[in-house]
Amino acid sequence: MRAVVYQGSRKLSLEERPVPEPGGDEVLVEVSHCGICGSDLHLVLEEMGRPGSIGGHEWSGRIAAVGSRVQGWREGELVVGGPSPSCGECHACLAGRPSLCSGRGEAGMGRSEGAFADYVRVAADELVRVPDGLGPREAALAEPLAVALHAITRSAVVPGARALVTGAGPLGLLLIAALRARGVEAITASEPAPRRRERAGRVGATLLVEPDALVTPRMPFTIVDEPYDVAFECSGNPRAMESALAQLRRTGTLVIVGTGMRRPKLDHNRVLLNELVVTGAYCYDAGGFEDALTLLASRTLPTDALIEPGDVPLAGLEDALHGLAAGELAGKVMVVPKEAP
Template identity: 30%
Template sequence: MKALRWHNTKDVRLDNIEEPHAKKGEVKLKVEWCGICGSDLHEYTAGPIFIPAEEPHPLSGDKAPIVMGHEFSGKVIEIGEGVTKVKAGDRVVVEPIYSCGECDACKQGKYNLCNKMGFYGLAGGGGGFSEYTSVPEHMLHKLPETVSYEQGALVEPSAVALHAVKQSKLQVGDKAAVFGTGPIGLLVIEALKAAGAAEIYAVELSKQRRQKAGELGAIAIDPNNGDVVEQIQNLSNGGVDVSYEVTGIPPVLTQAINSTTFNGETMIVSIFEKEAPIHPQNIVLKERTVTGIIGYRDVFPAVISLMAQGYFPADKLVTKRITLDNVIEDGFEGLLKERNQIKILVQAK
């Protein structure tokens, strides 16, 4: 079968590999749709980051070449020994987190903070950029008939957004600002709507992405139109309750902090490649808080229910649909070159 594998930096290949089978405790899926994630692109252009290139990952036991793809939906076609949660024909999505179950974080149920945490589709195990893949049973969540496979491919990135809003101090009726409206930033806007934010400001340089944020109901702010902090402070009458940093660009962190009101909170959602200097007075003099999240935990069922209500809409967020045969040229290269793309989905056939 065909599978996209990471071999090295700038070296991903559509390989022909052996079809997997459902071993004990595993479920074999026919992959339906798989989204290309920002971290897939990072692995492609600057990896390895999460991919085990030299040593096998402690939980998956795999090392490069690694099958990629961690945002996917599929249909159950075979179950391994002992599997009880799903049966052949079930429609599912994968929560792609490996955790050890033994460290202190795991014991507290905070499996995304596990010492050995790895992503299925980055750390090994298989992945969604392939025709078939075999997945540990505990990673599966069933999709109701009302949620399409295409929508299902957005559950994973939406879970990041929902976890970010859930972990922040935002309350119904509060004001929020989102810095950066790429795929995750736009999904944070959706999560904020679901949480009952009264005003959502979206700061974004790209015109297309700003428009998209407006379409979803946010008040779009162009950083080229003067001081962003001043604009948000004025429009919100004194600052937002929570700001979300989703750009990973160092100077934006200070803007995000200074856009909040006294006792405001800044939630860092992005992965920073460099240090981001901040002046502590910006926190101290207003008794503000700065915090962050990684991945998600225990939110997949909520995301799926919210999708059934129309949140995180695929028809507004998916800008291109391609097949596995073209995943490198039209998918990875496409995302790097075409600035108007939001989410590209790959059909496994």
């Protein structure tokens, strides 16, 4: 099979690899679509990846082979890659926060065998079935949408609240669309790239601003004129986090969703004086993939604007990574290994 392999030093190459043999508890999936995640950008462009590894975790595809001990799955079924199972017994699991299960591997390190390839091998207990009527292209949004839904859960936002989203890349756009679907109607998107700002409006943001429009008051007890109940930082840019915090009303909540290697400064006085909550959102709610697939199957999300119109072949992955990092591509880019005949 063909696979895009990380070479180290920000380089990718398209290689021939043997099709993986599924073990007894595994299945082999023929990849249909695989979205490019912000984490794939970090792995390659910030050199966090392990040389020899294959990226891509936001995939959909059809089961091509089933391991000898696998029950309940058969060849040809349309599936997406779901969360790795949690132990159900640790402190985080008992608190209903399975994404923080202590039995899981180190966060954010990625797998060595991803789906930027013709086939991906996966444990059968990590599969999630795609509901009838939902195609593989939209279904590949399940993972990042589950991330967006988890961020909404962490924010405890209620319908009627005012929300700020900083960074309207693929994840910010999904978050805006998911907020609308959850009944939040006043959504401001702050984004420097014009193409992404415009796209934020198409997926449901009601006010579009450039980052400089968000002014941080000089004194930490001063609240801006039109403050937000919740802010979602999706850019990973330290200045965006600093300015998002300053847009909150008293008791407001900032949810950190975007990752980045540069650290922001936290105005602890503003947090203290206004009893702000700063939290992170890592991965998914329990049942987050099922919720995401149900929402996608409801056909209420503007998937045309959430997914970039041009799908890219495996050989186009590297260019797409740079296009995303430069903010030239707004929506989720789908890699499609099977090129059109």
